[in-house]
Amino acid sequence: xxxxxxxxxxxxxQSVTMADVARLAAVSxxxxxxxxxxxxxxxxxxxxxVRTAIDQLNYVPNFVAGGLASAGSRxxxxxxxxxxxxxxxSTVSQIxxxxxQDGILTLVGNNExxxxxxxxxxxxALSWAPAAxxxxxxxHSHATIRMLRDRTVPVIEMWEAxxxxxxxxxxxxxxxxxxxMANHVLSKGYRRPVFVGARLSRDVRAAQRAAGHAAAxxxxxxRPTLVEDPRAxxxxxxxxxxxxxxxxxxxxxxxVCSSDxxxxxxxxxxxxxNISIPGRIxxxxxxxxxxxxxxxxxxxxxxxxxxxxxxxxxxxxRENLAEKGTSxxxxxxxxxGFQIIARDSL
Amino acid sequence: xxxxxxxxxxxxxQSVTMADVARLAAVSxxxxxxxxxxxxxxxxxxxxxVRTAIDQLNYVPNFVAGGLASAGSRxxxxxxxxxxxxxxxSTVSQIxxxxxQDGILTLVGNNExxxxxxxxxxxxALSWAPAAxxxxxxxHSHATIRMLRDRTVPVIEMWEAxxxxxxxxxxxxxxxxxxxMANHVLSKGYRRPVFVGARLSRDVRAAQRAAGHAAAxxxxxxRPTLVEDPRAxxxxxxxxxxxxxxxxxxxxxxxVCSSDxxxxxxxxxxxxxNISIPGRIxxxxxxxxxxxxxxxxxxxxxxxxxxxxxxxxxxxxRENLAEKGTSxxxxxxxxxGFQIIARDSL
DNA sequence: GTGAAAGCGCTAACAT
DNA sequence: ATGTTAGCGCTTTCAC
Numbered sequence: 071x072x073x074x075x076x077x078x079x080x081x082x083x084q085s086v087t088m089a090d091v092a093r094l095a096a097v098s099x100x101x102x103x104x105x106x107x108x109x110x111x112x113x114x115x116x117x118x119x120v121r122t123a124i125d126q127l128n129y130v131p132n133f134v135a136g137g138l139a140s141a142g143s144r145x146x147x148x149x150x151x152x153x154x155x156x157x158x159x160s161t162v163s164q165i166x167x168x169x170x171q172d173g174i175l176t177l178v179g180n181n182e183x184x185x186x187x188x189x190x191x192x193x194x195a196l197s198w199a200p201a202a203x204x205x206x207x208x209x210h211s212h213a214t215i216r217m218l219r220d221r222t223v224p225v226i227e228m229w230e231a232x233x234x235x236x237x238x239x240x241x242x243x244x245x246x247x248x249x250x251m252a253n254h255v256l257s258k259g260y261r262r263p264v265f266v267g268a269r270l271s272r273d274v275r276a277a278q279r280a281a282g283h284a285a286a287x288x289x290x291x292x293r294p295t296l297v298e299d300p301r302a303x304x305x306x307x308x309x310x311x312x313x314x315x316x317x318x319x320x321x322x323x324x325x326v327c328s329s330d331x332x333x334x335x336x337x338x339x340x341x342x343x344n345i346s347i348p349g350r351i352x353x354x355x356x357x358x359x360x361x362x363x364x365x366x367x368x369x370x371x372x373x374x375x376x377x378x379x380x381x382x383x384x385x386x387x388r389e390n391l392a393e394k395g396t397s398x399x400x401x402x403x404x405x406x407g408f409q410i411i412a413r414d415s416l
Numbered sequence: 417x418x419x420x421x422x423x424x425x426x427x428x429x430q431s432v433t434m435a436d437v438a439r440l441a442a443v444s445x446x447x448x449x450x451x452x453x454x455x456x457x458x459x460x461x462x463x464x465x466v467r468t469a470i471d472q473l474n475y476v477p478n479f480v481a482g483g484l485a486s487a488g489s490r491x492x493x494x495x496x497x498x499x500x501x502x503x504x505x506s507t508v509s510q511i512x513x514x515x516x517q518d519g520i521l522t523l524v525g526n527n528e529x530x531x532x533x534x535x536x537x538x539x540x541a542l543s544w545a546p547a548a549x550x551x552x553x554x555x556h557s558h559a560t561i562r563m564l565r566d567r568t569v570p571v572i573e574m575w576e577a578x579x580x581x582x583x584x585x586x587x588x589x590x591x592x593x594x595x596x597m598a599n600h601v602l603s604k605g606y607r608r609p610v611f612v613g614a615r616l617s618r619d620v621r622a623a624q625r626a627a628g629h630a631a632a633x634x635x636x637x638x639r640p641t642l643v644e645d646p647r648a649x650x651x652x653x654x655x656x657x658x659x660x661x662x663x664x665x666x667x668x669x670x671x672v673c674s675s676d677x678x679x680x681x682x683x684x685x686x687x688x689x690n691i692s693i694p695g696r697i698x699x700x701x702x703x704x705x706x707x708x709x710x711x712x713x714x715x716x717x718x719x720x721x722x723x724x725x726x727x728x729x730x731x732x733x734r735e736n737l738a739e740k741g742t743s744x745x746x747x748x749x750x751x752x753g754f755q756i757i758a759r760d761s762l
Numbered sequence: 763g764t765g766a767a768a769g770c771g772c773t774a775a776c777a778t
Numbered sequence: 779a780t781g782t783t784a785g786c787g788c789t790t791t792c793a794c
Contacts, residue, residue, distance in 0.1 A: 085567055087787060098765045103789060113763060128566050133543040134489065135787035137480045138770045153505045163499050163526055175540060178524055180509055194521060197479040220474050221431055305707045334707060341687075341712045361651045361680060361707075366687045433771055444781045449773060459779060481771035484786045 086127045095123035106131060133175075137199065146387055147177045147195035148204040149188055151273070156359055157376055158206065161228070164380035165204070169387065174201065183272040185211045192217060202387045208232055208239060209274045224390040228383050229374075230275060231405045238402040240382040244275045247372055247408055248282025251326060251354055254370075256290060258416050260324040260352050263287065264295045264315050266336075267328035268303035276328040279356065283326055295319055303328065308335015312345075324352030324416070330359040333369050333415075341366075353415040367414035378406040432473045441469035452477060479521075483545065492733055493523045493541035494550040495534055497619070502705050503722055504552065507574070510726035511550070515733065520547065529618040531557045538563060548733045554578055554585060555620045570736040574729050575720075576621060577751045584748040586728040590621045593718055593754055594628025597672060597700060600716075602636060604762050606670040606698050609633065610641045610661050612682075613674035614649035622674040625702065629672055641665055649674065654681015658691075670698035670762070676705040679715050679761070687712075699761040713760035724752040 092099040097116055105112045105120045112120070123129075137143040146169055150158035166176040177195065181188035189211045195203055196217065202224040210218075218225050218236050230241040248265075255263050265284070270277045284294035297315050301307055311332065315322055327333040333355030340347050347353050347367055355362055355371040362369040382404050438445040443462055451458045451466045458466070469475070483489040492515055496504035512522040523541065527534035535557045541549055542563065548570040556564075564571050564582050576587040594611075601609050611630070616623045630640035643661050647653055657678065661668055673679040679701030686693050693699050693713055701708060701717040708715040728750050 089787080099787090100766080100789075101764055104764085107789085111763075116763080128563065130539060130542045130563070132484075132545055132787055133540075134480055134484045134545055135770090136789070138478075138484050138772085139787075139789040140770080143480060153499055153509050154502070156500070159499045159505050166526065175523065175544075177521065180512065193476060194479075196476045198521075199478055199480055217474065217476070305710050309710050335710060338707075338710050338712055361684075364651050364655050364681060364684050366684055435771080445771090446773075446782080447780055450780080453773085457779075462780080478771055481786090482773070484788085485771075485773040486786085 086129050088129070088131065090127055091120065091123045091129050094127060095119040143199045143201055144174045145177060145198050145200045146174055146202045146204065147179065147192075147198065147200045149179045149181055149191045149195065150206045151183045152180050153178065157229075157357055157374065161376050161380045161383075164377065165383055165387075168380070168384040172388065172391070174387075174391075181206075183269065185209070185214070189214045189217075196221070196223065202226060202390055204228060204383055204387075205236075206230075207274055208235060210236075224387070226383055226386050228379055231403050233403065235401065235403060238386055238404070240379050240386065240404045240406060242374065242406055242408045243282075244278035245282035245285070247356070248279035248284075249286040250282075251279075251356075251372060251410060252283045252286035254410050254412075255324050255326060255352065255354060255416065256286075256292075258324075258352065260416075261292065262295075262319070262321045262323045263292075263326050264297055264319050264322045264324070265326045265328070266297045266308075266311050266315060266332060268299050268301060268307055268332060270298050270328070271300070273303075273328070276356075279328060295322070303331045305331055305335035305338060308332040308337075309339040310335075312336045312339040312343075316345075322351065324348075324354070327353070327355045330355035330357040330362045330369060330371055333371070334361060334365060337365055337367070337369065337415075347415050358411055362411075363413070370413045370416040371411050373409045373411050375406045375408060382406060432475050434475070434477065436473055437466065437469045437475050440473060441465040489545045489547055490520045491523060491544050491546045492520055492548045492550065493525065493538075493544065493546045495525045495527055495537045495541065496552045497529045498526050499524065503575075503703055503720065507722045507726045507729075510723065511729055511733075514726070514730040518734065518737070520733075520737075527552075529615065531555070531560070535560045535563075542567070542569065548572060548736055550574060550729055550733075551582075552576075553620055554581060556582075570733070572729055572732050574725055577749055579749065581747065581749060584732055584750070586725055586732065586750045586752060588720065588752055588754045589628075590624035591628035591631070593702070594625035594630075595632040596628075597625075597702075597718060597756060598629045598632035600756050600758075601670050601672060601698065601700060601762065602632075602638075604670075604698065606762075607638065608641075608665070608667045608669045609638075609672050610643055610665050610668045610670070611672045611674070612643045612654075612657050612661060612678060614645050614647060614653055614678060616644050616674070617646070619649075619674070622702075625674060641668070649677045651677055651681035651684060654678040654683075655685040656681075658682045658685040658689075662691075668697065670694075670700070673699070673701045676701035676703045676708045676715060676717055679717070680707060680711060683711055683713070683715065683761075693761050704757055708757075709759070716759045716762040717757050719755045719757050721752045721754060728752060 088099050088102050092102045102120055153159045169176055179191035192214050204226045207230045208227050225237040227235045227239040228241050231239050265280050267276050267280050287294040355369045358371045358373040362371050434445050434448050438448045448466055499505045508524055515522055525537035538560050550572045553576045554573050571583040573581045573585040574587050577585050611626050613622050613626050633640040701715045704717045704719040708717050
């Protein structure tokens, strides 16, 4: 009796593999692989056979294995504060759509405006050996930055631009937004602005807009006023805050909001109380969200050019993909600017 | 000159690997692996050494390799029509957050309400050998269904419930939503409802609500009226559609919208034209979006229990993960229901 | 143009 | 409790 060593138990994860296709098409696996990646380099006859085999077996390639073997994963990770926030969800879906054209998969993570959560998201993202990693904003935990600097992954920070990014940044200065909006409001004749913000301790960019606003007022000798709430921005919060503003600062003649969502709540509440906007009080928002143009009154706001941000992020990713470790990825800061959109609320 | 055969080019993808950690800690790679997966099975002394080595090298494990080796990927794919839609983005972020607790990564894809796009997303998703795949709705292309039936991946369809899902479904009947909303409107004394919908040919669920609405009216002998627009739902669209409704159906006494977003636009436009809601005309929406409760008037709408949907989806995924191919995954349909939220717009 | 062979970084069965 | 070893499914030289 031959002593058969018992066959190692087969842990099978995938029903039909490239090897199965190769067998059926009577070619080698590497030919199938070639056909899948560079069809033009395979002869028509064999192409036909492989195609038939793939169809017949309903074969779906395994990217996990592919990524491991090629050392070049087709994954890009994006970390945003919140996908529920219209700014970020639209940026993300644009980036996603563009990269999908290149056969790149986009992983999205929410940090819920927490730097600690961001840190673990980045760690998870790195575990996927991404081709690039996109973060929101320039402020990150020390550990996050260390993790990122230690490796060669291209890092793109978006929605904020300032001199020293980890690698590249695409966005604009939120301080400048606050500054210019304050000047805009003053130019319209208002003199007692109140900045209304939500969750400013966590929403770093909104805090910068508040700071820019304050700086502009101080430059003109006006004392800046801030009303802040720890809750997340919402229309409901806007309703509540109108109360607080009017109570705490009855002299207020214009409310500068950190978000259109809050401004919308203020419009609603003002309507309910018969407070005329812009008669009794002026109003501005941020984000140029869809409803801002159509509401009554239409809200003066800031267009953050999120399409442009998405476009530049995609361009940077493609650039990095092309260079693929050839030349060193240079640091780059792209300022996509912003525009103040003047409407009836002022 | 010695003729050196050039060393096989090293394509290095990762700077520091488990082998490096093992070397530094003076243990075998499998011990490091064990420490990472089941720390309790490694002696304290060695644990300490491994931990130090990991810290020192700033090691991040490679999930791609791990997934390939273990045949059990920690990935779940979700396909939604649009992340810009507040319903789906909140469901997705809830599922994401819950699964993150279990160390599972969530991949999100948008099909932009297209079944063809969905098909390619599902194909891409399968390429990641996901632990489960979550789709939105019950209608999919023939090829999508075939791909899914052919393999063993657990499939969960959400936001819609009906008898024969691919495997499991979590949601509610949109037909019933339309039906009950119509009856609710009639019970309030309205007699000439117009259903206003956006992109009904692609938004299958909205179309079902329209059908349910029509069915209820017909049952009461009232001729159903539909105003439809091929564009995506937006407040701007709502503004435009009020015009059309009033022009084409001057007898209309209530507008039943396929979405709160459209209803909001109608509120805005009605305000502009001094058309009283609910005086001259009643209004209802769908989705119970945040602004619906605070706008003037507050919008009567439908709460889709998206939290409950997310919760049940997560529960199903966990169940499947636990069973892990042990017992066959049985088909299951969970009706999470919905509630009509009566507010001032009616 | 096609195939053989050597891994990518990790896990898991098995042996110690 | 720790180490040895054989792959997971694919890509990529390199030889033919």
